[in-house]
Amino acid sequence: MLTWRKSALFVLVFVLSIAMIACGSKPQEAAKPADNATASGSAQANPLAGKKIALIMQINLGTFSAQYIEGVKEQVEKLGGTVTVNPADGDLAKMSSNLDAAINQKVDGILIDHGTAEALEAGVKRALEKKIPVVAFDADLKVPGVTVLEQGDAKMAEQTLEQLAKDINGKGNIVKIWVAGFAPMERRQVAYQAFQAKYPDIKEVAAFGAATQNTALDTQAQMEAILRKYPNKGDITAVWASWDEFAKGAARAIQQAGRTEIKVYGIDMSDEDLQMIQDPQNPWIASAAVDPKDIGRIQVRYLYQKLHGDETPEKVVLEPVFVSRDQLPKEQISTTELSKHVKGWGGSQQGYTDWLKQAENK
Structure with a gap:
């Protein structure tokens, strides 16, 4: 009987020892506090993550x-x-x-x-x-x-309109494509009115424009109608388009009609726009824009x-910066490469602070 009790006591001590070892190992297994400390450090480095x-x-x-x-x-x-x-x-x-x-x-x-x-x-x-x-x-x-x-809308309008005036020696008939109801368009219109006063020998023979779900296509159709109304070389000297969707539509209509003596000056710049400006057969030759x-x-x-x-x-x-065909290489490039050829394009540091730059790296 005594022997049995000793054996039972030995087993009990053995089981309790195993339990204590197992319990003692848990803090090491769940090294959560260290992970949480790391997470806390990251949150402090960039407190605005997850917005x-x-x-x-x-x-x-x-x-x-x-x-x-x-x-x-x-x-x-x-x-x-x-x-x-x-x-x-x-x-x-x-x-x-x-x-x-x-x-x-x-x-x-x-x-x-x-x-x-x-x-x-x-x-x-x-x-x-x-x-x-x-x-x-x-x-x-x-x-x-x-x-x-x-975007510095007045300056973009001035840049393109001044180049237009220079290219046509301050005299000719132009088409304006513009639409009311947008704050940037209203600012561009103010610059256009100043341009009209400065160059009285440049006559506006037609003006149109509408923002639709198919703006470029609708502009193309309207430009085609104007070309039919003014069918002779010299009837229209140039087109000023206050938005790149307008410029795309006008340029396609002019190119398809074989009227490439008419040059297009636009505003805004995308990869698609840049490809058109680089194309020597395309009438769109210049634009002013911010990346x-x-x-x-x-x-x-x-x-x-x-x-x-x-x-x-x-x-x-x-x-904004002014981009013209004569600044660009013959091989096709994208807007990410434009800074190699046009000073001031892309990579703006505007709005950066030191803490923002540090937060980006976390």
Whole structure:
């Protein structure tokens, strides 16, 4: 009996020893505190990682818009965030609704692309009340606390119109393609009116333009009609297009009609636009623009400055550059290579801060 009790006691001690060893090993197995410390260090390095950003667009059309969106996404992702793109297909009521939806979804920040004060102001004010920062591009907004980017529209118009005047020796008949109702277009129109006053021997023989879901195609059809109305060489000397979608449509109509004595001067630049300008058979020979990817990147930088609590200006003017065919190589290039040939293109450091650069590297 005593022997049995000793044996039982030995087994009990053995089992308790195993249990104590097992319990003692758990803190080493679950080295969670060290992992959490690392995560905490990363959060301190980039406290704005994981932000949800909404991009509210009036219209998403053509390669310019596509490259602009690429710039937005690239910069947000570098800072550890995500972007939801909400285009309105030109419908301002839908744009306003998309803005309200983003606010209700409690996004961390809102980017706005174009739009009017009537459609956006109430929603933007509601976003600010809920502590959601807003940065707009080419939107007609004057709400305290909102930073608005623009492309230097007057300068872009001046650059292209002055080159047009120089090329035709200050005399000839031109077609203007322009549309009202967009803040950047209104600024370009002011420069156009100054151009008309400066060059009285340059006559506007036709003017048209509409922003549609098929702007380039619709412009092409309208330009074809104008060419039929003015069928003779010299009837039209040049075309000034205030948007690259207009320039694309006009250039295609002119080229297909064999009227390449008519030159096209545009505004904006995308990879597709650049290919057309480089084509020696294409009538589109020059454009003034800001890199659309840079626009997206810069807009995001100012939004993250707001998220960081930094003071930001109410208006940011982006510096445009003039691009003409004679600056470009014969081989096809993309806009990512354009800086090799055109000074000032791409790679803008505007809106960068030291802390933003550091946050990108984490």
